Amino acid sequence: MTKHKMIQPEVIPGFDVLKWKAETQARIYQDIKDMTSEEQIAYFRRGAERFDEEQRHRREERQKAESKK
Numbered sequence: 001m002t003k004h005k006m007i008q009p010e011v012i013p014g015f016d017v018l019k020w021k022a023e024t025q026a027r028i029y030q031d032i033k034d035m036t037s038e039e040q041i042a043y044f045r046r047g048a049e050r051f052d053e054e055q056r057h058r059r060e061e062r063q064k065a066e067s068k069k
Contacts, residue, residue: 004059031043
């Protein structure tokens, strides 16, 4: 198992996390409200795959930056 170093989340002044959460939930609801259960599962799987790819890319970029130090 690969161990990853925990990074401190960035604090963004003026960012309203509760507003963001509500807007995101409303968007997801609109996206999936007319989908079958199978379509909803596929929707969330695609989202998870995109998230995994973004995380992989960020990790690779961090590793490149650290190796240049």
